[in-house]
Amino acid sequence: MRIIFATNNANKLAEIQHELGDDFELVSLSDLGFKGDIPETGRTLEANALQKANYIFDRYRAPVFADDTGLEVSALDGEPGVDTAHYSGSRDADANIKKLLGELRIKDNRSAVFKTIIAFVTENEKKLFAGEIRGHIAESKSGEQGFGYDPVFMPEGESRTFAEMSVEEKGKENHRVRAFRKFIEFLKGSY
Ligand code: IMP
Numbered sequence: 640m641r642i643i644f645a646t647n648n649a650n651k652l653a654e655i656q657h658e659l660g661d662d663f664e665l666v667s668l669s670d671l672g673f674k675g676d677i678p679e680t681g682r683t684l685e686a687n688a689l690q691k692a693n694y695i696f697d698r699y700r701a702p703v704f705a706d707d708t709g710l711e712v713s714a715l716d717g718e719p720g721v722d723t724a725h726y727s728g729s730r731d732a733d734a735n736i737k738k739l740l741g742e743l744r745i746k747d748n749r750s751a752v753f754k755t756i757i758a759f760v761t762e763n764e765k766k767l768f769a770g771e772i773r774g775h776i777a778e779s780k781s782g783e784q785g786f787g788y789d790p791v792f793m794p795e796g797e798s799r800t801f802a803e804m805s806v807e808e809k810g811k812e813n814h815r816v817r818a819f820r821k822f823i824e825f826l827k828g829s830y
Pocket residue numbers: 706707708709710723724725785786787788789801813
């Protein structure tokens with residue numbers, strides 16, 4: 640079965656292809672020659688993941704999935720949420736972290752959750768899969784690995800940030816892996 644992964648991230652695609660095995664052939668946006676921007680105007684992760692998958696489905700009429708991830712901080716009423724990638728007004732990870740630490744300076748509750756939503760769209764169905772990991776936002780940055788908010792996100796039960804873990808360690812349990820595990824199980828059981 641051929642499935643489009645509505646992403647330009649070659650690393651993400653390779654990881655999921657590895658998990659899926661040979662029965663499924665993942666096709667990326669660049670494989671399709673798609674160069675534009677996919678609109679992402681929803682105010683929830685679910686709406687954005689569905690919007691991306693629907694947009695590509697309407698264009699290519701082939702099974703497609705899209706993912707969307709956000710960091711929800713309790714003391715900030717769930718912000719940055721859908722604005723996670725550009726919280727500071729730019730996509731610069733340092734600027735985003737700086738803004739987050741500033742917003743939390745006078746807050747006691749530093750609980751946060753990373754959430755990933757995957758939307759799968761075919762001619763016959765639309766399905767959502769969710770994965771999350773709870774944790775808290777550290778007082779300052781630690782670690783050099785990873786990307787995004789990794790230097791300040793400490794998963795529950797850990798005394799290290801994601802950025803202090805090896806790629807393999809972070810890869811064992813995180814929001815994205817948990818969502819993709821559910822999606823892959825569904826695909827293998829249904830197709
Ligand atoms: P995306 O939907 O996968 O593009 O993720 C949106 C934004 O969430 C990214 O630009 C990062 O800022 C942040 N993000 C997603 N996953 C992670 C993660 O595993 N660690 C740290 N930040 C992440």
